[in-house]
Amino acid sequence: MKNKFKNILITGGAGFIGFSLIKELCKSKFNIFVIDNFSTGYNKKFPKNVHLFKGNCKNFSTFEKLKKYSFDYVVHLAGVSSVEASFDDPVSDANSNIISTLNVLKFVKEKKIKNFIFSSSMCVYGDLNKNVREKDKTIPISYYGISKLTSEEYIKFYSLPHTTKVVLRLFNVYGPGSDKKNTKHGMVGIYLNQINKNNKVVVKGKLNRFRDFIFIDDVVYLIKKCMAIRNKSYNIFNVCTSKKTYVKDLIKKIFEIKNKNPKISVIKSTPGDQKGIYGNNKKIKNFFKIKKNMTSIVVGLKKTV
Ligand SMILES: NC(=O)c1ccc[n+]([C@@H]2O[C@H](COP(=O)([O-])OP(=O)(O)OC[C@H]3O[C@@H](n4cnc5c(N)ncnc54)[C@H](O)[C@@H]3O)[C@@H](O)[C@H]2O)c1
Incomplete structure (x- = not known):
């Protein structure tokens, strides 16, 4: 009988978003192939239908190992995922993100x-x-922002007549499964880890900065929706809630849910840190005729904490 399973390649599948996507796709008929160099991702208990290839996407030889397979989808998540890390090592950031x-x-x-x-x-x-x-201007203020924007431009320019290209501009993704040990990426995870360990929160940068926090289940839901697009053109979407949350309110909400009152200390911000940004998600919601709102920060935090 014909194998009705679809083949999907997920780069960065050992990371937070990648592994969450794998857990969801495993419920349906997918053969999942993962490339990861385990730089920030770690070896989780991958389900049986996951074929793991350890390798760095910056070397094309990594992909040679997969040449004998055919694929229906590629979800490219591998990359240095931190503004701060991109200032520590812009070359590594460019290799991991652009190359x-x-x-x-x-x-x-x-x-x-x-x-x-x-x-x-x-x-x-x-x-x-x-x-x-x-359609707003793009004026990145970090190496990471530059490397993501450069990647977008390459994707737009690259001649792929058979392919539907989807670029998702993710805002601050949080939820269960985020790497709590990472101290340079993922505000919610960082604060939760600090509270659990020391009952103290150290905030790098001002408390009146604001962000758009999107819950991981919504991100996975939207990636799955995008996998069904077959327009063979270039699509670009914000992935966000359209809601602004101040850092001070985020921390307050975490305190309330955890029923704790830890000490907050504010230290100098890190380079490239945006003061305030939140997204408009009308384009993706209209495209897929999505009526519901994305998960609220309170509901999402309760599921995370
Ligand atoms: N989490 C967020 O808030 C957020 C926001 C915007 C964009 N993104 C992007 O989404 C993607 C996934 O983010 P995440 O939160 O899951 O991060 P993550 O660090 O948990 O996952 C990234 C994964 O990619 C792997 N990786 C990194 N460089 C690689 C390389 N050169 N070759 C092979 N594997 C490599 C890491 O080991 C890790 O498993 C990243 O590209 C990130 O830039 C994330």
């Missing part, structure tokens, strides 16, 4: 893969200090 994306594109072209999804970031907008839409 890796070029290699994935080459593989997508060679294999004539029909659907390609890329995780970009709200960092491409820089400090616009407003509710941003996809």
